[in-house]
Amino acid sequence: MLTTLKRFFSPKTQPSDNKIAPLTPLLPPLLPSKLYLPLYNERQLYLQAKVSISQHILKNQIIAEGIEPSALLHSPVAGTVLDIIQHPSCSSPQKKVQTIVIQPSMEDPWKDEPTLPLNEEIIYSQLALLSEKKLEILHTQLEKSGIMGMGGAGFSTIEKIKISHRKAVHTVLINLCECEPIISCDQGLSEQQPEEILMGTMSLLNCIQAKQAVIIIEDNKAIAIKKLQSYLQNYPHITLKIVPNIYPSGHEKQLVSYITNTTLTAEEKPYDLGYAVFNVATCYAFYRACHLGEPLTQRLITISNGEKNINQWALIGTPIIELLDAQGIKYDSNNQNLIMGGPMNGLALNNSHIGVAKNTNCLVVLPKNQTHTSLEKHSPCIRCGECVAVCPSNLLPQQLFWYAQAQQNEKSEQYRLFDCIECGNCAFVCPSKIPLVHYYRQQKKDISEKKLEQYKIQIAKERYEKRLIRLEEKRQKHQKMLEQKRLQAQQKLAQKNKQKALQPTSENSSQEAVSAAVAKARATALSRKNKNQSKD
Amino acid sequence: MNLTAILIIIFIVLLFGIIIAWVSKKYRTNEDPVIAQIDQMLPQTQCAQCGYPGCRPYAEAIAKGEANINLCPPGGEETVKNLAQLLHLEIKPLEKTQESNLTAWIEEDKCIGCVLCIKACPVDAIFGAVKQMHTVINKECTGCDLCAPVCPVDCILMLDSEALAKKTL
Numbered sequence: 001m002l003t004t005l006k007r008f009f010s011p012k013t014q015p016s017d018n019k020i021a022p023l024t025p026l027l028p029p030l031l032p033s034k035l036y037l038p039l040y041n042e043r044q045l046y047l048q049a050k051v052s053i054s055q056h057i058l059k060n061q062i063i064a065e066g067i068e069p070s071a072l073l074h075s076p077v078a079g080t081v082l083d084i085i086q087h088p089s090c091s092s093p094q095k096k097v098q099t100i101v102i103q104p105s106m107e108d109p110w111k112d113e114p115t116l117p118l119n120e121e122i123i124y125s126q127l128a129l130l131s132e133k134k135l136e137i138l139h140t141q142l143e144k145s146g147i148m149g150m151g152g153a154g155f156s157t158i159e160k161i162k163i164s165h166r167k168a169v170h171t172v173l174i175n176l177c178e179c180e181p182i183i184s185c186d187q188g189l190s191e192q193q194p195e196e197i198l199m200g201t202m203s204l205l206n207c208i209q210a211k212q213a214v215i216i217i218e219d220n221k222a223i224a225i226k227k228l229q230s231y232l233q234n235y236p237h238i239t240l241k242i243v244p245n246i247y248p249s250g251h252e253k254q255l256v257s258y259i260t261n262t263t264l265t266a267e268e269k270p271y272d273l274g275y276a277v278f279n280v281a282t283c284y285a286f287y288r289a290c291h292l293g294e295p296l297t298q299r300l301i302t303i304s305n306g307e308k309n310i311n312q313w314a315l316i317g318t319p320i321i322e323l324l325d326a327q328g329i330k331y332d333s334n335n336q337n338l339i340m341g342g343p344m345n346g347l348a349l350n351n352s353h354i355g356v357a358k359n360t361n362c363l364v365v366l367p368k369n370q371t372h373t374s375l376e377k378h379s380p381c382i383r384c385g386e387c388v389a390v391c392p393s394n395l396l397p398q399q400l401f402w403y404a405q406a407q408q409n410e411k412s413e414q415y416r417l418f419d420c421i422e423c424g425n426c427a428f429v430c431p432s433k434i435p436l437v438h439y440y441r442q443q444k445k446d447i448s449e450k451k452l453e454q455y456k457i458q459i460a461k462e463r464y465e466k467r468l469i470r471l472e473e474k475r476q477k478h479q480k481m482l483e484q485k486r487l488q489a490q491q492k493l494a495q496k497n498k499q500k501a502l503q504p505t506s507e508n509s510s511q512e513a514v515s516a517a518v519a520k521a522r523a524t525a526l527s528r529k530n531k532n533q534s535k536d
Numbered sequence: 537m538n539l540t541a542i543l544i545i546i547f548i549v550l551l552f553g554i555i556i557a558w559v560s561k562k563y564r565t566n567e568d569p570v571i572a573q574i575d576q577m578l579p580q581t582q583c584a585q586c587g588y589p590g591c592r593p594y595a596e597a598i599a600k601g602e603a604n605i606n607l608c609p610p611g612g613e614e615t616v617k618n619l620a621q622l623l624h625l626e627i628k629p630l631e632k633t634q635e636s637n638l639t640a641w642i643e644e645d646k647c648i649g650c651v652l653c654i655k656a657c658p659v660d661a662i663f664g665a666v667k668q669m670h671t672v673i674n675k676e677c678t679g680c681d682l683c684a685p686v687c688p689v690d691c692i693l694m695l696d697s698e699a700l701a702k703k704t705l
Contacts, residue, residue: 046701456678457576457579457580458580459676460579460580460581460582460659460676460678461575461580461591463659463660463661463676464580464582464590464591464658464659466660467658467659467660
């Protein structure tokens with residue numbers, strides 16, 4: 001019953017057949033007039049520019065780097081750095097951050113730098129046994145590619161590979177389930193580049209030293225399944241698993257539960273069970289890095305206005321408005337919402353000149369009345385329980401809403417708020433139109449902040465107490481030293497007094513000596529006198 | 537029969553009495569548990585703005601009823617609220633407020649290496665040596681502002697997180 005319910009459940013913003021017509025050619029990357037590359041990445045890290053204003057740069061040249069070695073930004077085109085300005089970005093639409101503006105060169109915008117070194121060990125279609133040292137070199141080389149998770153979360157892929165290797169992951173799961181309705185870029189990619197995806201998967205396997213890979217695909221992607229299957233015979237370590245098209249199967253935890261039949265809790269990560277999940281677009285980017293030596297500078301994006309869905313290659317940093325214009329999609333900021341990500345839990349942008357980021361998988365323009373984002377206007381919760389039926393994590397959304405409103409953080413945690421994957425099902429079925437996910441996000445943020453604060457308080461307290469102990473020790477040591485000095489002084493004084501007590505005798509002796517000397521002198525003087533007298 | 541029953545009961549009572557007496561002697565804590573609870577609620581910046589040398593002495597003063605609960609500017613109204621709840625007191629407005637989440641930042645080219653700020657820091661978050669440039673360990677700084685007044689060359693700034701991010705860029 002639940003499954004059927006979920007299965008027939010489809011967002012109202014979603015057209016009856018949301019997937020693109022099969023095999024429409026993917027459009028080549030659009031060359032925009034300007035590119036906006038923010039110095040602030042998807043993981044809230046500030047980057048440092050490696051180029052200066054009016055400098056000429058080549059395609060694939062590193063233009064910024066961060067504290068994490070893999071947080072690199074490469075120029076998608078050859079051209080000139082126009083300026084470094086304050087501009088909103090995909091990761092911080094409300095706040096302006098430093099952004100590099102690049103103007104593509106007129107003559108040869110694709111003139112590129114020498115590419116990354118090719119890694120022959122991992123480009124075969126067979127598993128390769130690599131030594132730890134070799135792997136470390138490989139990982140360091142691949143850090144230069146700047147690949148990050150392209151499904152949306154934006155976690156550094158190389159970092160994930162390293163962790164997976166450390167945790168002895170045995171199975172790599174390739175996510176070919178779209179994370180939201182409307183989005184079809186992963187499907188488009190797998191229809192167009194099936195072999196490249198399989199090659200990328202093999203490289204991933206070899207980098208992690210895992211044993212097998214499973215591509216998890218939804219059953220409505222018939223062409224992609226057929227295409228992948230035709231190549232699979234050459235890849236004995238990769239299998240295909242077809243799952244029903246139920247929103248939200250694209251989530252990491254949902255995927256793992258398809259394979260293992262167990263549900264992961266908020267604290268558990270797929271590594272703990274020996275799995276690592278990679279998005280298919282990440283896989284393709286990995287293929288380009290390993291086999292062609294290209295860093296990540298472009299990605300496939302679904303562009304939609306609710307009726308028309310197009311998959312388009314876009315250079316990282318292309319302003320959103322140029323992508324929309326190229327597809328003839330009109331955007332009017334007064335009556336329409338521009339959403340990055342899917343319609344269910346995407347992020348509303350208020351500026352269409354933002355450059356697309358590495359994890360921007362979809363851009364949707366929807367009329368304002370079709371999106372549920374108003375916080376004030378919703379009706380009260382009637383506790384109908386619709387949301388309970390559709391929650392993929394088996395939570396009690398109406399109860400969580402209650403606690404979120406009352407800010408009862410402990411209760412919320414008891415009701416497993418952190419297991420919520422923010423899929424938006426509950427908000428979608430809610431008859432009172434309550435933006436539930438918004439409340440959950442807010443509360444999660446509050447709780448995390450409070451925990452961080454508590455942790456900081458604890459650390460500060462420990463440091464303060466340690467300092468007090470240290471100062472006390474120092475004081476005691478000082479006192480001990482003073483005491484010792486005093487003792488020494490006393491001893492010296494005592495010795496002196498002792499000597500003084502002995503001195504009278506020595507004084508006598510000296511007096512005797514003096515008188516003896518005087519007597520002697522007198523005696524000699526007398527004898528001399530006598531001599532002189534006898535001479536006379 | 538009655539006598540044995542009475543004797544048994546007297547024996548049991550005595551036994552329990554001895555056990556209780558022994559336990560209370562053995563596990564006696566000299567400290568008021570409320571102090572630890574109050575201390576836990578304070579922000580541990582050790583800024584001494586309350587007039588006490590640190591958070592713990594302030595907690596002790598509150599527990600004794602000597603100090604008001606609204607003297608902690610870094611804790612803000614949140615702390616006052618929590619304390620009021622714990623001690624069943626009325627919520628009072630803060631005596632003085634302070635911008636929270638500040639971090640000290642040393643302008644390193646101006647620093648003369650006098651170590652005065654190192655001595656002032658209650659959480660050992662400043663690193664340096666005599667006639668060597670000093671620097672603040674951002675992660676450990678509580679923003680208590682005790683180091684800024686002692687600096688003879690005024691090279692210590694108190695920054696909010698945004699300004700700090702720009703500085704460390």
